[in-house]
Amino acid sequence: MEIFNKILIDEASALIKGAQKIVLTAHLNPDGDALGSTLALYNIFKETKDCKIILPNNIPDTFKWMPSCNEILIWNAEHEHFLQNADLIFFLDCNGAARLDKMQKAAEESKAKKIMIDHHPQPQENLCNIYFSDPQAAATCELVYTFCKLCSLKVNIEAAKCLYTGLVTDTGCFQFNCTGQKTFQVASELAVMDFDRSEIIHHIYDSYSEGRMRLEGYVLSKKMKVFPKYHTAYIWLSLAEAEKFGYKVGDTEGFVNLPLSIGDVKFSAFFMERDGIIRCSFRSKGDFKVNTIAEKYFNGGGHDNAAGGKSYKPLEDVVNRFVSLLPKITKEIQDK
Ligand SMILES: [Mn+2]
Structure with a gap:
């Protein structure tokens, strides 16, 4: 389905033209796509507008090289006045104000015009004036690129680097199911521009600390449980264990994908204690929809093959519950 039509693009262009103060925001625990989409628009708008990026929490070290990230x-x-006085707010890679955590209230109450560009299912209704929401898109950066093109916003080199980062990270280097024709088309148009694509890959994937690398070794050998019968594996980790390896936020990024490298595993989960709650991540191969599991049992949601949730129970209880649910939820995998 084509989500960009002339009426909406004309409306959005007029809002941008008329706005002097613009705020860009994205979901809690920003990833490459959240940062890529906000920083891309920032690097375009900052030349002519009073533009701010405000995010709910910290940026993983892996992405601190991104153009203008330090701004x-x-x-x-104290940032509340930026939202109050903004003419226009963009919600990027963010399907609702609840994903903004402590910023939620201020963002919802702001009288600014609001535009959402996002690829998560079920965008929050009555939040924005204009929605460009497409769950088929591999990354929000894919949508932001098309948006810029249609609104005649010139994508400069800095913005191109940011958009490429979002494409790469949300598609796992163009390998996940979600990667589509449009993804490659956008990537190829970005590749025409003169920036070092391999440098971006090195920044993202070859920048681990020794501790992070050893933590990965530890979870693979000691903390991964495989259930061949259910084509399922999970990894669980307490904060105390992670801290033995000098854990920093972002260090466990991608851990949830590790079990999927096992041929027979179609469904993987990662449970980690953080900030007093248990964060649950789910990934799958093929038709098995993990967002329904995240919604139904773990207070969350997300994409068909990548979703997350949370629990306030102790880590052991969450893991035990997951294991007890396996016969039921994986029946769906085998039925496919
Ligand atoms: Mn995304």
Whole structure:
């Protein structure tokens, strides 16, 4: 389905033209796509507008090289006036204000015009004036590129680097199911521009600390449980264990994908204690929809093959519950 039509693009262009103060925001625990989409628009708007990026919490070290990343504001109550006085707010890679955590109220209450560009299912209704929401898109950056093109916003080199980062990270280097014709088309148009694509890959994937690398070894050998009968594997980790390896936020990024490298595993889960709650991540191969599991049992949601949730119970209880649910939920895998 084509989500960009002339009426909406004309409306969005007029809002941008008429806006002097613009705020860009994205989901809690920003990833490459959240940062890529906000920083891309920032690097375009900052030449002519009073533009701010405000994010709900910290940026993983892996992405601190991104152009203008050091200009991002991390939310605190003193930033409220930026949202109050903004003419226009963009929700990027973010399907609702609840994904903004402590910023939620201020964002919802702001009188600014609001535009959402996102690829998560079920965008929050009555939040934005204009929605460009497409769950088929591999990355929000894919949509932001098309948006810029249609609105005649010139994608400069800095913005191109940011958009490419979002494409690469949300598609796992163009390998996940979600990677489509449009993804490659956008990538190929970005590749025409003169920036070092392999340098971006090195920044993202070859920048681990020794501790992060050893933590991965530890979870693979000691903390991964495989259930061949259910084509399922999970990894669980307490904060105390992670801290033995000098854990920093972002260090466990991608851990949830590790079990999927096993040929027979179609469904993987990662449970980690953080900030007093258990964060649950789910990934799958093929038709098995993990967002329904995240929604039904783990207070979350997400994409068909990549979703997340949370629990306030102790880690052991969450893991035990997951294991007890396996016969039921994986029946769906085998039925496919
Ligand atoms: Mn995304």
